[in-house]
Amino acid sequence: MVEDFEVAISQGQLADSMSHVLAKPLPFFNSTPLHIAVVGEPGSGKSSFINAMLGLRANDPRAAATGIQMTTVQVKDYPHPTLPQVILWDHPGRGMATFGEDKFEKKDDLTHFDFFVIVGSQRFRSTHSDLVREIQDMGKSFYFVRTKADLDLSAAKRQQPSDYSEKKVLLHIQEDCKECLVREGVRDPQVFIVSNWEADCFDFPLLQETLKNDLLRLKRQAFLLRFPSICLPTLEKKKTTVKEKIWTRRLCLLIALGSPVPFLLPIFLFRKFRSWCFLDFGLDDPSLAALAQRVGKTSTALKAAMQSLGMFSAILWVLPDLVGLSVMAYEYHRWEHFPIFGCLLSGGISLPRTYFMLQKCISGAADDTQRVLSKALEAEGKKSI
Template identity: 40%
Template structure:
């Protein structure tokens, strides 16, 4: 079930069951609704030229580092020779597909999309670490012809910033440098016939900087409403805006959890409501722990990347269900 009309049907069935005082059916439908909402598939295609940083982007998006177990292999040469799925470690309904660079295949753009199975992807992210080349533009046009969404991501921005700082020294200005990189990419795409291109500047090693948040907002806005939470929950917690959006999304589910609890409480079976309430509570809180990155693996990764001692982070976490093991 991954279509918005299916969810409307679920809601109507829940409403009808409650109106008919069939609490057992209502509770079952509510649980089914919550389970299905958390299983909506989202398939993201990552493509670009050889060495552009595709695999590193796949890993960063999934909250992993290059070299972690289960991470996409990276390197200076083309490491992706076949279409390779990488499910999100915490939200397996979200899959990033590392595609071979179009420049590393013998397929023209239209046959390339057929080769990688374009129909299963919700959208494409085209990555380049320099300027976007002819193959990128041909691929974008073909994706558009297939009526799919695509987005240009300019990677390795941290390298460019470091180089600019060294060469310009006292004259270095971060905002001016970023604007120049973005404008150069846009102008290059326009010269190749791409109308009004959007280019997002991203560092795979510092997602909280530059344009990753704008990319997230754009993807969320362009997705069908019933798939937005799948994207949001899988997003790394790299900004306060993303965390607050997750908070609102989880809050929207609470009414269904409460409704399910109330429906079960009305079923005349001794002890049933207690069992269901505990199960609902544990399931919901576990989702919150994972969604906000409070499981043990995520907290350890946060300590490593921020250089804050692990104990300092764990001391401020009060939920007894946090810090559970959640290995990717």
């Protein structure tokens, strides 16, 4: 599936590449792994939560180690038993100055994960705020899981036995967590109150169901965030192919633009070269229109994602030509003979400049392909995934 997608990109068939995604989004994204980091303070119940998700008891040899002291010291992966390519990653506790904390903090790089479960027991603390901010800064999302609901309930029952209502206590905890998350700038926070001892009670079934329903969205989000690196090898190969394919044109341009030609000609020829590149990468107007129609967006929206060498930068690139031209003009005026030095100087400036300009044009088209596809994959258009 992903292979067909990559082949279409390498052939410059961007609209076709999207067809592979749009035709069967579920199998397409199912082959994309979703790495979920389970993070939170030490002892908040992260490992117990993972065991509950996996349906394992703490004494099962496959279960994550749990305990009353600092238990998890290394990040470890646990594949989800039923959801395809969903991997839960148990993390050492974060925050709260505890003995040995430093050695854990260094390993705590969250950038590689696609989605997060912030686990908290008791109150919402600054560690949670820090995690929320860190995750939001990466443009990723999370569920907030408040564990040990059983303890909260028994404490509430002991405190006010006459006025005790399980529903009221759970609602109060839920609202408190949401309020704290909203204060951190989270829109529509997803909060689940659970007890890791009772995976069929409280919000645990709802959490499992929500994750299942959110899976396609989360995998698409993960795919999009990883998209630049997914595309990279294909586009690198494509760059080499394009360079080989149009080397004769590059050579002609190099000679034409390297010679002391009038100022506007390089810009015209550069424009021509750029349209050859765009055609090869599938970024020409008809290809973009087909892609836009395929994903239910406008060509203008897709074009807006393109940032490669525009006309203004092309003009800046050819500005040094003025030096050569000025010397040529001066030489001709002063000595009234063919401006040999001016020509040599002009060629010396133009040749390397043209070489780098053409290289940059090809790399720019490759980068633009990735940006345009990312834009096309964004789920805002009617036909988008």
